[in-house]
Amino acid sequence: MENLEIENRNEFKIKTNILTNKIEYYLNIIEQIGDCYIVNAGILYFDKVAELEELYKSKNLKYFELQDDILNKIIDCHLYNYAKYALSILKKIIESIKVFSRIPFGSKLFDIHLKKYLEEYTLVCDFINNFTIENDFNQALLTYIKHIQIFEEESLNINDIGLLNEQLKKLGFSNMFVLIENPSIDEIKPKTKKY
Numbered sequence: 001m002e003n004l005e006i007e008n009r010n011e012f013k014i015k016t017n018i019l020t021n022k023i024e025y026y027l028n029i030i031e032q033i034g035d036c037y038i039v040n041a042g043i044l045y046f047d048k049v050a051e052l053e054e055l056y057k058s059k060n061l062k063y064f065e066l067q068d069d070i071l072n073k074i075i076d077c078h079l080y081n082y083a084k085y086a087l088s089i090l091k092k093i094i095e096s097i098k099v100f101s102r103i104p105f106g107s108k109l110f111d112i113h114l115k116k117y118l119e120e121y122t123l124v125c126d127f128i129n130n131f132t133i134e135n136d137f138n139q140a141l142l143t144y145i146k147h148i149q150i151f152e153e154e155s156l157n158i159n160d161i162g163l164l165n166e167q168l169k170k171l172g173f174s175n176m177f178v179l180i181e182n183p184s185i186d187e188i189k190p191k192t193k194k195y
Contacts, residue, residue, distance in 0.1 A: 008064040012076075016046045019083055026090035030114075033097065038118065041086035044128045045079050052133075059171055070160050071133075071167040077147050078140035079128055086124045093117045133173055 020042030027038050052075060053063040063072050093114060100110035131140075148154045156164075168174065 005062050005064045012049065012064065013046075015080075016042060016049075019080075019087065020046065023083075023087050023090060026087070026094055029097075030090065030093055033114075036118075038121065039125055041083045041121070041125050041128060044125055045083040048079055048128055048131055049076065055133075055171065061170060069167060070164050071171075074137075074140050074144040074164075075131075075133070078136070078143040079131060081143055081147070082124055082128050086121055086128075089117055089121045089124065133168075133171065137168075137173070 020040055023040050023042045027040060030036075031038060049063070052072075056063040056072075063069075096110060096113050096117070100107070100113065103109065127136075133140075145156065148156075
C-alpha cells in the first residue's frame with residue numbers, strides 16, 4: 001500500500017509539473033506584454049491537493065491510495081480540469097496577441113480582450129483555490145461523471161455509490177451524496193463570463 005501511495009503521489013507530481021510548466025510558459029509571455037503578475041493555476045492545483053492530503057491525514061486516511069478511493073478521483077478530476085481550463089484561457093490570450101498585432105490600433109482592442117480573458121482566468125483560479133469538499137462536491141461529481149462517460153465509457157455503479165458515501169463519512173461529511181443522472185455538458189463547465 002505504501003509503495004502504491006508513493007507511486008501515485010509521484011505520478012501526480014509529474015502530471016502537475018507538466019501542467020504548471022506549460023502554464024508558466026504562457027504566463028511569462030503574457031506578463032511581459034500586460035506588465036502584470038498572474039498566479040499559476042497549476043501551482044494552485046498542486047497546493048489544493050496538498051491541502052486535501054492534510055485533511056485526509058487528519059482523519060488517518062491516505063489521499064493517494066487511489067485504487068480504493070473514488071472520492072479523490074472525483075476531486076482530482078475536477079481540480080485538474082479547472083487547471084487545464086485555465087491553461088486553455090492562456091492559449092486564447094496568446095492567439096489573440098497574434099491576431100491583434102496585425103490590426104492598426106489593435107493594442108486598445110487587445111487590452112480590452114486581455115482584461116476579459118484575465119478576469120476569466122482569475123475566476124477559474126479562484127474556483128481551484130476556494131475548492132472544499134463540503135461546498136463543491138456536487139459540482140466535482142458532475143465533472144467526474146461526465147469525464148468517465150466521455151473518456152472511459154463508464155458510469156458510477158451501486159458499489160461506487162456505497163464506497164463514495166463511506167469515504168465521505170470517514171472525512172466527516174455525511175448526507176452529502178446526491179445521485180445526478182445524465183448531467184449536461186453545461187453543468188460541468190466552470191461558470192464564467194461569455195463574450
